[in-house]
Amino acid sequence: xxxxxxxxxxxxxxxxxxxxxxxxxxxxxxxxxxxxxxxxxxxxxxxxxxxxxxxxxxxxxxxxxxxxxxxxxxxxxxxxxxxxxxxxxxxxxxxxxxxxxxxxxxxxxxxxxxxxxxxxxxxxxxxxxxxxxxxxxxxxxxxxxxxxxxxxxxxxxxxxxxxxxxx
Amino acid sequence: xxxxxxxxxxxxxxxxxxxxxxxxxxxxxxxxxxxxxxxxxxxxxxxxxxxxxxxxxxxxxxxxxxxxxxxxxxxxxxxxxxxxxxxxxxxxxxxxxxxxxxxxx
Numbered sequence: 554x555x556x557x558x559x560x561x562x563x564x565x566x567x568x569x570x571x572x573x574x575x576x577x578x579x580x581x582x583x584x585x586x587x588x589x590x591x592x593x594x595x596x597x598x599x600x601x602x603x604x605x606x607x608x609x610x611x612x613x614x615x616x617x618x619x620x621x622x623x624x625x626x627x628x629x630x631x632x633x634x635x636x637x638x639x640x641x642x643x644x645x646x647x648x649x650x651x652x653x654x655x656x657x658x659x660x661x662x663x664x665x666x667x668x669x670x671x672x673x674x675x676x677x678x679x680x681x682x683x684x685x686x687x688x689x690x691x692x693x694x695x696x697x698x699x700x701x702x703x704x705x706x707x708x709x710x711x712x713x714x715x716x717x718x719x720x
Numbered sequence: 721x722x723x724x725x726x727x728x729x730x731x732x733x734x735x736x737x738x739x740x741x742x743x744x745x746x747x748x749x750x751x752x753x754x755x756x757x758x759x760x761x762x763x764x765x766x767x768x769x770x771x772x773x774x775x776x777x778x779x780x781x782x783x784x785x786x787x788x789x790x791x792x793x794x795x796x797x798x799x800x801x802x803x804x805x806x807x808x809x810x811x812x813x814x815x816x817x818x819x820x821x822x823x824x825x
Contacts, residue, residue, distance in 0.1 A: 558806075578824050585786050585821075587807025660787065661825050670787070673797035 560589040560715035562708070567720060568600030570610040570652055570664075576720045577667045584674040591715070592671070593708050595681035598720070599688070602680060602695045607665050611649040614639035625651060665696065672698035679703040679711075727752040731817075738819050742778050745817030757811045759804065766803055769795055773816035783813040785823035 561583050563576040580590045600606040614620050614634045622629040638644060653663070662670065672678065680695055682704040692702065703711070721732050721740060727748035732740045739745060750770055754762050762770070772793035776784045786809055790797050804811040809821055 581786075581825065582809070584801070585807060585809030587805075587810075659825070660791075662787070670790075670797050674801050 557714065558587070558589050560591070560712075562591045562593060562712045562715045562717050564708075564717065564719045565592060565594050565598035565601055566596050568597035568606065568610060570612040570649055572720060573601050573610055573664050574656075574661070576718065577664070577671065578661075579718065580671055580676055581667070581674070584671065584676060589715075590671070590676040591711055592676060592678045593681065593703060593711075594679070594684075596684050599680060599684050599690075601664055601668065602678060602699050603690070604694060604696055607668075607696060608663070610664060611645050612652050613645045614648045615645075620648065668696065668698060679708070682707075734819075736820065738814055739817040740819065742774075742817050745774070749817060750815050753815045753817075754811075757804075757814065758806075759811070759815075762815075763803075765795075765799070769793055769800065769803065769812060770816050773812055773818060777816060777818040782823075783816070783818040783821040785809075785821050785825055786812075787825045788823070 561580070563580055565573070565576050567573070576592065580592065583590050594602050600610060612620075615636060616639075618633070620634055622632045622634055634644075656663075661667075668678070678699045680690075680692075680699055680702045682702050685691075685702050692699070722735065723730050724733050725731075727746065729744070729746060729749060731744040731749065734740050739749075751762055754760075754766070759766070769789060772789060773784055776788070776792065784792070786797075786800065789795060789812065790800055795803075800808050800812075804815075813819065813821055
């Protein structure tokens with residue numbers, strides 16, 4: 554009897570730059586180990602596969618309790634970025650630029666290139682039907698590599714026998 | 721540390737089956753491990769990847785990540801996954817006589 558291959562389905566529901574990466578990184582590791590990988594993008598997670606949004610994901614300092622001054626290379630321990638500063642114009646862009654430069658240092662590719670790499674390695678990408686309809690999108694709004702638009706029931710079917718990771 | 725015999729040579733391995741002494745590796749060992757991993761024949765394309773991993777791994781002391789292999793050895797992601805199907809990360813490292821890749825990308 555043939556051994557059933559291990560499967561993982563990643564559900565990506567967030568469109569912030571920091572929340573985009575966990576599934577991409579784990580998915581890549583899984584593919585490297587011969588595991589079947591499927592991504593389902595829903596709600597804000599759709600930004601990862603939308604042509605319009607993919608290159609413009611951001612990380613906002615406002616309301617982010619983990620983002621500290623020390624991240625910016627200032628040795629201030631647990632001192633946070635004052636929320637009032639976070640709302641200043643340019644702060645989100647600044648935090649985003651900082652995170653992107655850290656990722657580049659670690660040779661982590663940008664989201665678009667990362668997804669292409671995952672597709673080339675055999676990952677299957679699907680957009681959420683309900684979100685698609687809510688935003689009034691069509692398949693043309695998505696980057697190459699997205700196989701199609703899947704309903705909740707489709708995802709439940711695809712996930713049969715799989716481990717599910719929700720981000 | 722455990723040892724095992726591969727292609728007529730006794731080498732040191734860890735409990736996951738990775739060789740722990742890169743200097744004990746030979747081309748014959750690569751061929752034998754590839755067979756264990758389901759790759760019947762190593763073509764020049766396979767050797768391009770393995771040679772790069774040997775060079776990079778011996779110099780740095782660690783297994784290159786898949787991203788490093790595709791960037792530096794000039795092999796596309798698609799080709800790498802076609803040459804070493806069902807899990808190139810582990811297969812390439814084992815065949816090249818290196819440890820499990822530690823990098824995440």
